[in-house]
Amino acid sequence: MSSGRSAQFQIPWSQSEPVVPHPGGDPFNSIGLDWLRTKRGIKWRRFGPEVIPAWLADMDFPPAQRVTEAIQELLDGADLGYPGWVHGTPLRAAFAERMAQRFGWVLDPAQVRETNEVVQGTLLALLHGTSDGDVVAIHTPTYPPFLKHIPTLGRALLPIPMSDERDGWTVDLARLDHDLAASRCRALVLVNPHNPTGRVMTAEELDALAHLARRHDLLVISDEIHSDLIYPPHQHIPFASLPGMAERTVTLNSASKGFNLAGVRCAIAHVGPPRLREVWDNAPPTLYGSPNIFGVAATLAAWQHGEAWLSAVVAHLDRQRHLLVDFSPGTCRAPATIWSRQATSPGSTSGALNSALTRPPPCWPAPRWPCSPEWPSPSTAAGKATRG
Numbered sequence: 001m002s003s004g005r006s007a008q009f010q011i012p013w014s015q016s017e018p019v020v021p022h023p024g025g026d027p028f029n030s031i032g033l034d035w036l037r038t039k040r041g042i043k044w045r046r047f048g049p050e051v052i053p054a055w056l057a058d059m060d061f062p063p064a065q066r067v068t069e070a071i072q073e074l075l076d077g078a079d080l081g082y083p084g085w086v087h088g089t090p091l092r093a094a095f096a097e098r099m100a101q102r103f104g105w106v107l108d109p110a111q112v113r114e115t116n117e118v119v120q121g122t123l124l125a126l127l128h129g130t131s132d133g134d135v136v137a138i139h140t141p142t143y144p145p146f147l148k149h150i151p152t153l154g155r156a157l158l159p160i161p162m163s164d165e166r167d168g169w170t171v172d173l174a175r176l177d178h179d180l181a182a183s184r185c186r187a188l189v190l191v192n193p194h195n196p197t198g199r200v201m202t203a204e205e206l207d208a209l210a211h212l213a214r215r216h217d218l219l220v221i222s223d224e225i226h227s228d229l230i231y232p233p234h235q236h237i238p239f240a241s242l243p244g245m246a247e248r249t250v251t252l253n254s255a256s257k258g259f260n261l262a263g264v265r266c267a268i269a270h271v272g273p274p275r276l277r278e279v280w281d282n283a284p285p286t287l288y289g290s291p292n293i294f295g296v297a298a299t300l301a302a303w304q305h306g307e308a309w310l311s312a313v314v315a316h317l318d319r320q321r322h323l324l325v326d327f328s329p330g331t332c333r334a335p336a337t338i339w340s341r342q343a344t345s346p347g348s349t350s351g352a353l354n355s356a357l358t359r360p361p362p363c364w365p366a367p368r369w370p371c372s373p374e375w376p377s378p379s380t381a382a383g384k385a386t387r388g
């Protein structure tokens with residue numbers, strides 16, 4: 001830890017691994033507002049001191065000790081030149097191992113590629129796997145950059161409206177089946193666990209989507225970036241692990257959410273479809289940007305040595321979400337994963353966030369496929385955290 005920071009704030013779990021119980025109780029409760037206000041990231045910089053920002057999926061906790069050690073080791077070795085990754089980074093094998101251990105998904109590391117960001121990987125998969133004017137389905141509401149960037153690639157959005165029912169957010173599958181056929185949809189961008197509803201899709205829901213993917217011959221791009229942050233009894237199921245789905249699925253993941261490492265800009269893509277992998281590999285690699293050594297070192301340390309830290313974070317978040325539910329009984333349900341619009345603090349930007357998330361998506365080319373009418377209104381979509 002740098003001396004500047006330790007003068008203000010001693011990270012309670014930085015001295016030993018695995019995480020030790022803090023004498024005062026939960027170590028993650030020891031984060032001070034003074035220290036948070038010194039942070040230079042966009043979350044704490046965008047608004048003034050009157051706001052406690054909770055508008056961005058950056059956690060406020062310092063990273064696991066093994067992650068900071070891995071970065072420090074690179075600096076200590078003064079070896080910051082071009083990396084020697086001839087056949088890809090060690091993340092390929094580490095990702096395969098982690099998926100097998102956590103979810104029983106056995107994949108070939110040779111099919112894994114590095115990207116800097118999950119959104120970048122999503123757009124690359126669409127760029128290489130679909131054509132100008134193709135229709136791309138996505139659950140709505142959704143993470144706003146998808147609504148902004150997919151149309152700029154020349155793909156039209158087909159919204160899959162989610163409705164907030166008593167037991168969680170659901171989709172009308174018969175209608176989806178009809179819409180996929182009517183629009184001649186080519187691809188599905190699946191965000192699971194889902195942002196912003198917090199829903200973790202069940203095996204039945206994923207099976208139903210797999211059935212539709214097969215029936216309509218869809219390329220599936222599965223953003224699983226939030227899969228580390230799930231509360232029991234909910235379980236993450238990688239879409240590509242379903243029978244026959246790996247060959248039509250690109251899976252995106254990253255340590256950035258679970259381990260709070262968004263700034264190191266490192267993500268991976270498991271590119272299942274062989275033809276798409278060929279196109280992906282034939283593009284000049286510099287077009288994508290190479291992975292950087294700090295991002296790879298941090299991600300590797302998180303995936304290989306960060307389990308104790310991650311379990312402690314999830315346990316802490318679980319307690320916090322129940323506090324939130326207890327605080328407003330009857331109006332709030334606990335999401336199955338961390339991300340939820342409800343998790344905004346009083347005096348924060350929740351109003352702006354809610355309206356951004358519930359704004360109708362842009363369709364391209366203009367009225368080619370009518371997405372606006374299906375968009376949930378702010379009154380139904382906003383202000384309710386959900387159970388998965």
Ligand SMILES: Cc1ncc(COP(=O)(O)O)c(C=O)c1O
Pocket residue numbers: 057116117118119120143191195223225254256262267339
């Ligand atoms: C569902 C989802 N996908 C992607 C991202 C962004 O990931 P990246 O910065 O790696 O593009 C976020 C960030 O909150 C997200 O919630």
